[in-house]
Amino acid sequence: MSEPPLVIDVVDNGGQWTHREWRMLRYLGVDTQIIENTTPVSDLRQLDGLILSGGAARVGLTGELGNCGAYLELNIPILGICAGHQFMAGYYGGAAAEAAEPEFGAAQITLANGGGQIFADTPDVQTVWESHNDEVSVVPEGFFITASSQSCLVQGMENEKGDRFGLQFHPEVNDSEYGQNMFQNFIEICKKNRNSQ
Numbered sequence: 271m272s273e274p275p276l277v278i279d280v281v282d283n284g285g286q287w288t289h290r291e292w293r294m295l296r297y298l299g300v301d302t303q304i305i306e307n308t309t310p311v312s313d314l315r316q317l318d319g320l321i322l323s324g325g326a327a328r329v330g331l332t333g334e335l336g337n338c339g340a341y342l343e344l345n346i347p348i349l350g351i352c353a354g355h356q357f358m359a360g361y362y363g364g365a366a367a368e369a370a371e372p373e374f375g376a377a378q379i380t381l382a383n384g385g386g387q388i389f390a391d392t393p394d395v396q397t398v399w400e401s402h403n404d405e406v407s408v409v410p411e412g413f414f415i416t417a418s419s420q421s422c423l424v425q426g427m428e429n430e431k432g433d434r435f436g437l438q439f440h441p442e443v444n445d446s447e448y449g450q451n452m453f454q455n456f457i458e459i460c461k462k463n464r465n466s467q
């Protein structure tokens with residue numbers, strides 16, 4: 271008997287590509303839906319993982335992302351993308367700030383510290399798609415950097431426990447060369463976590 275599909279929902283923080291994240295998960299066989307960031311925790315489904323999407327300009331900086339703080343208390347793997355990544359850093363005691371060099375369009379990132387789990391089996395240097403004015407300026411305690419670019423030190427981060435991940439760029443956009451691999455890696459993390467419960 272085959273296992274039921276993983277359940278990984280996407281939190282809509284007002285980003286322009288939230289539907290692409292949902293579509294990527296569906297394409298990879300995940301039971302997924304987009305939920306508003308005001309959804310009470312009590313109304314969430316039985317989740318195996320969660321993605322905090324990007325958002326409107328400055329929203330990762332202000333920390334105004336609905337119930338995302340409450341979602342980060344859940345005992346499931348969570349991936350923050352762009353504003354979701356910035357919010358995650360702030361929530362855990364790090365910080366986000368205005369970028370000295372905002373990035374829009376294709377950029378080259380280099381993996382750091384082995385790249386962590388999200389970048390498993392992807393090259394050390396790769397092209398990703400950027401769209402941000404702000405960036406993580408202080409990595410929270412208990413997190414390490416997994417990728418950097420010339421103008422942004424924290425393109426990726428992961429916590430030492432291995433269940434919180436942040437990406438400054440947009441892996442859901444076709445121009446991110448190995449974005450599908452990153453989603454697949456996150457799915458594998460969620461699967462492993464479900465099987466260990």
